[in-house]
Amino acid sequence: MENRLDGIAAALDALAAAGGAQAPAALSPSALVEVNRAFGVLMRQVDAAFAPVAAEISRQSRPQLGGDSLAKKQGFRSPVALIQATTGASVGEAIRLVQVGESTAPRTTISGEPRPAAHPHVAAAVSAGALSVTAASAIITLLDKLSLRVDSARKDAAERDLCQRAPGLRADELTRLLARAEAALDPDGLAAGHEEHRSARALRMQERDGTLHLTGVFDLATAAPIKTALDAMVTRVLQNNEHAPRHEHGGGDDPEAGALRDERTVPQMRADALHELCAHALGCEQVPTAATTTVVVRMTLDQLESGCGVARIDGFDASLPAAEVRRLAADLQVIPCVLGGDSEILDWGRTRRLFSPAQKLALAERDGGCTFCGAPPAWTHGHHIAWWNRDAGPTDLDNGVLLCTGCHHRIHSDGWEIRVDGVGVAARVWFIPPPWIDADRTPRIGGNARTALRC
Structure with missing residues (x-):
């Protein structure tokens, strides 16, 4: 004592x-x-x-x-x-x-x-x-x-x-770390747990006080397309808001311009997105998520072919038995993480400004989402470390990171530097704070490396 x-x-x-x-x-x-x-x-x-x-x-x-x-x-x-x-x-x-x-x-x-x-x-x-x-x-x-x-x-x-x-680590990062540890240490237990979760799936509807209350419990395989579709629609609104002006009542902003900005909360956006999906499903052959909405599963080619081991789905902390991915692949547009094949160009140099879908998938495998705050991949976009227009930075993996809109602005406004050590999806991303935040400018690890396991 x-x-x-x-x-x-x-x-x-x-x-x-x-x-x-x-x-x-x-x-x-x-x-x-x-x-x-x-x-x-x-x-x-x-x-x-x-x-x-x-x-x-x-x-x-x-x-x-x-x-x-x-x-x-x-x-x-x-x-x-x-x-x-x-x-x-x-x-x-x-x-x-x-x-x-x-x-x-x-x-x-x-x-x-x-x-x-x-x-x-x-x-x-x-x-x-x-x-x-x-x-x-x-x-x-x-x-x-x-x-x-x-x-x-x-x-x-x-x-x-x-x-x-x-x-x-923040609480959500610790949860992600422990989920990955459990999947790595006990893949057989993960498969058994998945079957229990699948048996427990349910969606209950109750009308009360003039409103419909939905209470749902879904296993990861069932939840993946639901979360992916809703996140895609919410992300579309948030990206539109990035450049839309905000109307301040009593200020000098143009009211018509202010109306362009969507002032709904994220939960309200999700509720409206679910309504929009169901309304379209009743009589329209096209849905508002468009063909670019995919479920991205992170696994090795051996795991995909053998059905053994575990896989991760973008946007979820917990893992999924690799065998379950085969069922997903039969029903949905699934992208397994087999990156850098002969048919994919992951480094574009100066020939294009925007990161390609294949590059974004590779960045998501390396970064796990927003490299700075940990937001899911669906909320992020590719960011050039050395600017494409100002610094002639190439559109290559070692010059790119995934950042959400808020962190993108914060990195630029506050003067953070970004360094990538290594190559490909195994590289590590470091954020170097400006002197006014840390006089020693001690690098801080970012992305997936924060919760990667050695065990």
Whole structure:
């Protein structure tokens, strides 16, 4: 416990040095970012110190103790309720604290011999303040789920890899990383899970208060064309909005010009897109998605031919059994990821300005979507690192990245630099911040490499 308190004290000193004692409004942008970082370190250190305490409260409140349970003696029905009352944590947060504390504590055998923690790499990362309790709990939950189906050596390597990659990831990026880890470690379990998900698919309709409520649950294969079609239609509207003026009431903008901009929310766009698709399906042979809307499946040629292994569908974090892709291919316009064949030209030099569909597929395989923020591929477009018109940049893969509209503007406006190391879809994309964001200009990894696995 003394070492853990030392970590909290060091984090407090770093927070004070960053300016944490000042009013937030008085901080410069760089100081505000540094204080935010220091608070993150402090929060992780506090959780790292508290998790073993929560685990011990749970141990001393185990059901076998009956009336001697610590929680019941304090007037609580469970250790989780005791932790909630004293910390204000939610049920989930209290459970995660107990779980992480139990899984990262040193153990002893029946004979009293010491044993390492059940998850030693998670324990080290949490103790160092690098991994939050939330991320640690997610990693532990996945590894425990796979413990009976994955050998200990692979599980240990996966735990080490996940603990190295999880720090700094957003919640959605961590979810994507864990989904890929599960698919890589247990492809057989993925196939069984897919059949369960397919059996559970359902769409319920209920009319209530003058509105129709749709509640749907879909397996990935069923969901792929639904999501792809709706995303394509929403993306079309968002791209039109990129150059359309916004009408400000009471301002000097032309009202007719302002009307060109679509002010619907994205959920409203999806609802209208579903209506538009169904209205067309009732009597029109053409649908508004047009022939360019495709379901893109990422897999190897061997997996496509053998039906073994797993595949990824653009826009989804979870993976799909490769055998299921054959059914998709029979029903839909599916593009398997077999890139760079003799019939495709992936590097165009200066002969064309816009990236070709084949190049965009290759970029999506490398970048996974917006290389900067992680938005799905359908929301992105190809961006020249060295500008085509100003810098005579070629329309080649090593001079291109996928960016959504917002990140495209941010990269240019804020002065970020982009570097591509390597060739083809295995290359790594780095974003170099401007000096006013990071004086050291430390490169930040982008795209798929953030959640790529080595295990």
